[in-house]
Amino acid sequence: MGKSKKNQNDLTIRLDGIKESGYHLSCKRNKDWIKNIFSDIKDINFTFIDDISIQIEVFRTGRNVFVSGLLNTTVEINCIKCLGNFGLPVEAEFHYNLCPSDEKELLLEKEINKADLDLFFYQGHIIDIVPLIREQILLHIPLYPLCHETCKGICPQCGSNLNHSLCQCDKEEIAGSKFEILKKLPLK
Ligand SMILES: [Zn+2]
Ligand SMILES: [Zn+2]
Numbered sequence: 805m806g807k808s809k810k811n812q813n814d815l816t817i818r819l820d821g822i823k824e825s826g827y828h829l830s831c832k833r834n835k836d837w838i839k840n841i842f843s844d845i846k847d848i849n850f851t852f853i854d855d856i857s858i859q860i861e862v863f864r865t866g867r868n869v870f871v872s873g874l875l876n877t878t879v880e881i882n883c884i885k886c887l888g889n890f891g892l893p894v895e896a897e898f899h900y901n902l903c904p905s906d907e908k909e910l911l912l913e914k915e916i917n918k919a920d921l922d923l924f925f926y927q928g929h930i931i932d933i934v935p936l937i938r939e940q941i942l943l944h945i946p947l948y949p950l951c952h953e954t955c956k957g958i959c960p961q962c963g964s965n966l967n968h969s970l971c972q973c974d975k976e977e978i979a980g981s982k983f984e985i986l987k988k989l990p991l992k
Contacts (some may be wrong), residue, residue, distance in 0.1 A: 815933040817862055819926075822869065827862040829933075838877065838941075841934050850945055853891060854878040860933060869902040869931055875940060883951035886958050886965045890951040896940040902926050 817827055835852040842848060856877035863870045875898075878891045903911060905925040924935065956966035964971035 815858070815937070817931040817933065819864070819867070819869070819929040819931060822862050822864045822931075827860075829858070829860040829862070832857050841938055842941075850879040850881040850892070852877065853880045856937075858933075858937065862931070867904050867907075869926070871898075871900045871902060871931075871933070871936060873898050873933075873936070873940075875937060877941070879941075879945065881945070881949045883955055884948045885950060885955045886967055888951055888965055888967070890949075892945075892949060894941060894944045896944045898922070898936065898940050900924055900936055902931060 815831075815833075817829070821827060833856050835854060835856075838852040838856050842852075854877050856875060858873065858875050860871060860873040862872075875894075875896050877894050879894055880889050881892050882889050900922045902924045903926075905927045908925050911923070926932065951967070958965055959971045959973050961973040962971045964973075
């Protein structure tokens with residue numbers, strides 16, 4: 805990255821800036837930057853607690869652009885079992901094909917499957933990397949996040965987090981088992 809005074813929220817590459825040898829970008833953005841690129845999504849169930857590091861390689865053939873990249877960050881999210889929040893590392897490796905938006909109709913006529921190709925469209929001469937970053941983060945947040953594989957969850961009776969302590973309900977169970985022992989004692 806040069807010393808150009810770019811907008812901090814901006815992660816764009818000019819089409820004519822992609823040389824034959826490609827374009828390489830390695831950068832870090834802080835959590836406020838990531839929060840900002842998600843600011844239009846109202847109901848996300850996680851928060852950003854760390855920087856994001858982004859490494860990107862861009863190649864192009866004519867007007868077709870290929871983007872490969874790697875991103876790393878950490879989000880805070882609630883465990884589906886114990887409901888406690890925890891830091892979830894998010895690491896994503898990605899590959900995209902980008903085509904100029906004026907070719908969109910043509911490609912859709914050819915019934916190209918967008919999902920298979922990870923196809924994006926760009927407008928004019930500017931490639932915006934932010935939508936790719938957003939999609940990758942959303943794709944890598946699990947639907948059922950678990951704080952640990954062995955999370956014990958919460959007690960269905962009292963709601964205590966069983967990872968931290970046993971609850972009264974468990975003690976009652978122990979008391980119950982004592983009662984079982986009593987039952988085995990010979991009767992008078
Ligand atoms: Zn948990
Ligand atoms: Zn309980």
